[in-house]
Amino acid sequence: MNNVLLLTDKLITGGAEMYFCKLENHLQDKNMTFYSAAATGELYKHIQHKQHFIPLSLKNHVANLTLLRKQVSQKQIDVIHANSLRMLLYSIAIKKLTRRNIKLVYTKHNVTILEKKMPSLFKNVLNQHVEQIIAISHFEKENLLRLGVNKDLIRTIYNGVDVEHFSFKQIQPKKTFNVGILARLSKEKNHELFLKIVNELKEVPNVMFYIAGDGPEREFVEKLIKDLKLHHKVMLLGNASNPYEFICKMDLLLLTSIREVFPMVVLEAMAAGTPMMSVDVGGIKEAIVDHETGILIPHHSEREFAKQIQSLQGDEDLRQRLGSKAREKVEESFSLSNMIHSTLKTYQ
Template sequence: MNVLLMTDKLITGGAEHYFCKLENQLNHPKLVFYTAAGKGELFGKISNKEHFTPLSRSNHLLNLLTIKRKVLEHDIDIIHANSLRMALYAIAMKRLIKKGIKIVYTKHNVTMMEKNLRPLFAQLLNRHITKIITVSGYEQENLLQLGIQPSKITTIYNGVDLSQFTYHQKERKNGFKVGILARLSPEKNHTLFLEIARKLKNDPDIQFYIGGEGPEYVRISQMIEEWGLTRHVHMRGEVKDPENFIKEMDVLVLTSHREVFPLVVLEGMAVGTPIVSVNTGGIKEAIISSELGYLVPDYSAESFCEHIVSLKENQQLRVGIARRAREWVQKNFSLEKMVSSTMKEYLNEK
């Protein structure tokens, strides 16, 4: 069987890293894999560039023609869409060429159609999508509440490449680094991160680091200046080696307004950097207790500060959380487990 794996564009993001890691690892004697996406900074991570087809970021008609040519040329049996837009392309393609293509849709985030046109969204998935992969039980439950047929949905958690995100025992040192690694966009809520930094700026040992790029760069920079945080908060820009950024931090923070199941949480747990995160989406399925990290239920900067300070002052606590979190990820969230489960969906195996 021939499989076409598609995503919008290869920019830095959770869904895009998922796409690249899946492309790198997919290998099965019964399957041949092809890929298509808009180009971006992650293109270099694509391993089989001979099977890659670039897509436009804006010309939908051109993309449909490109995908149609790809599907016919390689006799594609399965299209694996990693965004709603790609799923819509696949549905249109199936109707155009009148071929029984299986459509697999991995749902990485909350879509505008899902929020504003819920009955239409449910009808679309029930009628046209063969299989829906959710990356958390939380998201699976949301789809069931929408009326999606239970038989269409399966949860396959994001997986971490444990050979890349190796466990790193922190050495005792001067200074304490608190980091956030996320696209600089409104939903990531960097304002809360800066509020935490402002409350802790009188502790000379704590420094804050922002990794990532995005449309909020100027606004965040201005807030750092206006709030008098230039000596306490440092913007790193694009992070090409996330594992090293995460290992450098003593604590990794998530402040997002919404998340489905962020890979960065698992990456932090894998390398041994304690997580302090908002309790949103499926994050609680990774951090199931305070033995593995801390969840803040109410976006309280004070609660974040309390957890950060307790971790700073208690090395034994940090080491215990780090060790248990690594073991938990190894057991439940490996990349190999994610890939093998995905291939079973392609092959209709259980």
């Protein structure tokens, strides 16, 4: 019998946090018991096995390590699955403190400060302490290999989508063409580019833009909307209480990020049949094949985005075809069941 502990920083709306919740909800094995730990937040409502949940502090690391050391010993944890670099460092410390033979699994969701500032130290931490690294795209696996991480430690397991959760939509003629972005308001998500795209199309009739999400860049986004005089063209909605509903209401979703590893929103849009238009960064091309399962923009160019948006606006057949092919791609390659099955194997 293996006892597995899932760790993430905090239950805020984000790709890594949703991944954590999916694991917590769906991991099942007759020979394993699963526990989870994180600082609470708006995603706590998605935690299904609350009797096995350990609430952590946002800032008190000593208290967290003390609590986790006690829980790991009491629950005889055999595997810790860390979903952030901080949680991986916690896991390494706990393994030493408890002197238990714990298998450490690490899913790398994003670019960490340590790998940017001290890549050699980051590589050594992984090579010396982690038994299994989950890369969520081949792009990220290649990045790890370039850093010098042992190839035998790395396994690519794509993010998974519960396809049954999304009803595939047929494209319906509508007077207004709705274009959205669903992302945390942070610098790396590049809402500045999104608003520059809106500015390129502000005189084009029957196109409206929507921003779903919140975060530290909200004031900047509000000021840019004001400076560019875009109040008539774009709506800032705040956090989407139901992201799936937002995705399905859009005729087109944009991704304008400066950097990405493999964002969940791309797969969710594809599952819903909502066409996705993204800048070509990170591992996105592993899901979006240009003009087949979505639209790829080679550079961070507002003019190229605007041109392609107008082209899609006037071509219902292309939008329907993109949506259908995208749904097929998700069913074949990015199902939740595949993700869960592959992740369970890493614990054995």
